[in-house]
Amino acid sequence: QLQWGAASGEDQVIVDNTKLVLNDLDLAVSYRDLRATPQNQQATADQINLAGLFGAQETVKLEFPAAGTATASVNSGIAGFGNNTDQPYRLTITHYLYDPNEARDLSGTDAATRLKALRLIYDRMMFAEAGAFRPDQTLTRIEMARALMFGARVMQFIPNQPSFTDIAAATPDVLVAESLRREGLMGTKGATFGPTVSVSRLEEAVALVRAARLTAQADALKNTDVKVGGQTIIDNAKIPADLRGYVQLAIDRGLMEAFPASVQQTPTGFIALPGPRFEPERTVKRAEFVNPMTRLLNLVFGE
Template sequence: MDGEQWTWEDRPTVTAPGVDVISAKTVSPLNLISADVDAAMIEPAYLPYYTVKSGTSMATPLVAGIVALVLEANPLLSPSEVKDLLQETATNMPGYEPWEVGAGYVNAYAAVDKAFTNQPYGQTVNLYRDFTSNVESDTTQEDFSVDYNPATFVSDNAYEFTVEEGLTSLVAQVNAEGILGQTGNPVNLVLIAPDGTEYSSGISVLFTLEYNRTVSVSNPLAGKWKAEIRGLRGDEANPVGIATPEVVNGSIKFSRVSGFSGLNDIEGHEAAAAIKMAVNERLVDGFKNGNYKPDEKLKRKDLAEYLVMGAEIRQALPASPTFKDVSEGDVAFVEAVTAKGAAFRDVRNIFDGVMLAKENDTFSPKASVSRAELAYSLVQALGLQEEALDFTGELTVQYGEERIVIEDVGSIPSDLKGYVQLALDLNILNAYFDVTQGQYDLEPTVHATFAPSQEVSRGDFAVAVTRYYNAFLSN
């Protein structure tokens, strides 16, 4: 015995791809089980040789292949060192506990890089970090379905549910898959509170890419609520819109915070509920003095840290630091968010980082973050660079059943306009609305602005990142 002590942990080491994996086929009756999936995913010429399978039988050999590459890079590593290396280079998986996913999603490139260079990976892995703020919460889920038909009354396309007193947050989500589950369906999910207040998911211009619609409400009113499915309104000749009939399935999550610490200064703040839920999911953290400072401006170095914590950002450590104005404690986070292919959803590893350098190749870690910059970071983290850069035309936002033009578009940097449009359409960031009516106007006029240069506070960020998490990352 070498005297080494071990601590039992009831969790996996890392998580690897294990769903719908294409692999070499053997002659087996079991291949008949996946024949339909094989035909849909594999070109006919290769069907005799390849199959599609799911499970640990697919994930395990992938990790074994990574281990082989790691040992080729450094044959002197022991089994224990290889295990540690895989965990230290993993990507955080927000919404999951260590007993579900271990240290996170395995990263082959980073693992081999660490085997070669022994760079200090692991500083950003949530599993290894001690957080200042902590929240305890309970979440229950209620599934529902709406047999949506655009030719009937809106009231027929609704589901009623009850919200109990004292809930911290309410998150409703539906999937509108469209014809044969392939096209997406341009519908809008609207939650109606007992007092008539409406909370809308908006209608995404990306409905063929993102089928889900999500609405998040902090501190929801107790009582009877409705979840309505509404179609995209057409012109006056087609007022019922262009959505197609579909049984729309969804779920409602009710969350209640039962206790928290390290958030001494948020009670009574408008963003308090969002801050608590963001801390609960490890999307943000407070300060060592026990405060969160919700009204303090969000610094770029903090945005970098929070994106790596909770927005699926891969680790990346170059041979030497890219920026000279970043402190040692922030380097790992800053290098990760600025690296090419930073976003986990960038499957080809070709897109720009989720944060960009400032002037003269500096990072400016203590500078504030504007709303336009935050739109870039959150949309880029979703792997939507191509869609953002391809955007042309007017910037608009959904307001009820209308699209309203963003009036301060001239102050939005041209290279960020597409990101702002997607952030609005995906309901990550909101526009600001104002209503004016002249003395003799028969109807009021609704105005919409984005305020792209407005600095983001730490409370603002908690609200935005919680919406982002609820819509795209929650399991």
């Protein structure tokens, strides 16, 4: 049973089964009695958990739960049939205080970006650790992977044998990396995922387009030139020919933008920057990822 006091925030309940799993989990949280029946369910989770040797996981999120005693009910069966399984389960309960003031380092961003960043924090797609969103720090591959995992409806998956040598076993990052690999979004080549490696704009474009399930359309545009308003971008040659379709669709679908010609002021004067350009090799800052990730949510969920 779970004990909650009324609070301005949300609570998250995670259940893991800890042994071999060849079946599906479902999790329900209810008030009023000990049975999580459809009539008294407060929240449920029943995503398909694919087979694997390292268990499965379900998560529910309760936004601003009422004070009182609640019950978490776990069932395990094949494709949601709900047959009880006699094995240990691990239940994790986390409380998140929703206080925009806790992300204290967003004041330097524009109002629209700040609002979108708070939404991503609230939906657990990006984090403000110890009250710091770190908008000017570079985005890492595992940070982008977490956001895509929860923002693009990626099915959970843990294989019988680990795919990556650079991610610690039995961590949430394993579930994220393995699930994205199976879905074909990230980490599809080699035995390393590079969780702490900074993300480039080219990598961001490829991952966003794949997360939007536009891979076939992007591959159909390989070996073409990336154009904006009918004009080929000036750094087209810096983009591998087989990935140009991803950049093209990222621009066309509004997930990312090309940069127009502009004049940039420097400490010693002014520099003319030609355009349009994409700057595929430039690393992405965390604040710069907010708008593309929000646009992906709009594209996937229509929000």
